[in-house]
Amino acid sequence: MYPKPIKEFIDKFAKLPGIGPRQAARLAFWLLNGPKETRQNLKRVLEGLDKDARTCGLCHYVIENDGNDKCHFCDNPSRDHKTICVVEKETDLATIERSGTYKGLYHVLGGLFSALDTAVPKHLKLPELINRIENRKKETEEVILALSPTHEGDLTAHYLERLLKPSKVKITRLGRGLPYGSDVEFADAQTLSGALESRKEIK
Ligand SMILES: [Zn+2]
Structure with a gap:
C-alpha cells in the first residue's frame, strides 16, 4: 500500500x-x-x-562520551557509596532520582528474567554486579532490589537473592505501596519514597 x-x-x-x-x-x-x-x-x-553516549563502567547508566569513565552518581563523593540500588532500566533510575529519597549508587541490569524462558538472560549485567560487590566488599553494605512488582521482577529478584547471598551484604526489596503488576518507572514520587523507606530485608 x-x-x-x-x-x-x-x-x-x-x-x-x-x-x-x-x-x-x-x-x-x-x-x-x-x-x-x-x-x-x-x-x-x-x-x-x-x-556521544556510552555507559558508565561501574553502574552501566548512560554517560556522555567526554573521556570520563564514571557517571555523575559513581563519581560523586557525596553520594552514599555503601548502598547499591539495582534497577531494571535507566528510566526506573530516573524515577527513583526524582523521588528525592535515595542518595546511594545504582546498578542498571538492562532487563529482567523472562516469564516464558527459564534460562538466565545473557544481556543482563549480573556478573558485573557480582564483580562490583566482590571488588569492594568492605564498601558495599546494602543492595536494594528496586525491581517492578511483576512476575518477571520476582523471578529476577529471587535469582539475585541467591546470587548475592554468598557476598553477605544486606539485601532488601522495595516495601509497601507499589501495586502488583506495576512498573517502577511509572510510580509517583510519594509512593516510591514510601516503598524505599519501608524496604524489607531478605534473609
Ligand atoms: Zn555509574
Missing part, C-alpha cells in the same frame, strides 16, 4: 516500544509533511546516541 521509503520507516519504527504500525505510519507522514529541519534534528540526535 505504501511506497518503499514509508514502508521501511514503518518497519523500523513499529519495532520501538509503545509504537505500533499505525502510529509509525502517522509519524512517517507527519515527518514527511513537516519541515526538513525536524528530520535533520532527529537524524542528529540518533547519531548522537552512537557517537
Whole structure:
C-alpha cells in the first residue's frame, strides 16, 4: 500500500516500544509533511546516541562520551557509596532520582528474567554486579532490589537473592505501596519514597 521509503520507516519504527504500525505510519507522514529541519534534528540526535553516549563502567547508566569513565552518581563523593540500588532500566533510575529519597549508587541490569524462558538472560549485567560487590566488599553494605512488582521482577529478584547471598551484604526489596503488576518507572514520587523507606530485608 505504501511506497518503499514509508514502508521501511514503518518497519523500523513499529519495532520501538509503545509504537505500533499505525502510529509509525502517522509519524512517517507527519515527518514527511513537516519541515526538513525536524528530520535533520532527529537524524542528529540518533547519531548522537552512537557517537556521544556510552555507559558508565561501574553502574552501566548512560554517560556522555567526554573521556570520563564514571557517571555523575559513581563519581560523586557525596553520594552514599555503601548502598547499591539495582534497577531494571535507566528510566526506573530516573524515577527513583526524582523521588528525592535515595542518595546511594545504582546498578542498571538492562532487563529482567523472562516469564516464558527459564534460562538466565545473557544481556543482563549480573556478573558485573557480582564483580562490583566482590571488588569492594568492605564498601558495599546494602543492595536494594528496586525491581517492578511483576512476575518477571520476582523471578529476577529471587535469582539475585541467591546470587548475592554468598557476598553477605544486606539485601532488601522495595516495601509497601507499589501495586502488583506495576512498573517502577511509572510510580509517583510519594509512593516510591514510601516503598524505599519501608524496604524489607531478605534473609
Ligand atoms: Zn555509574
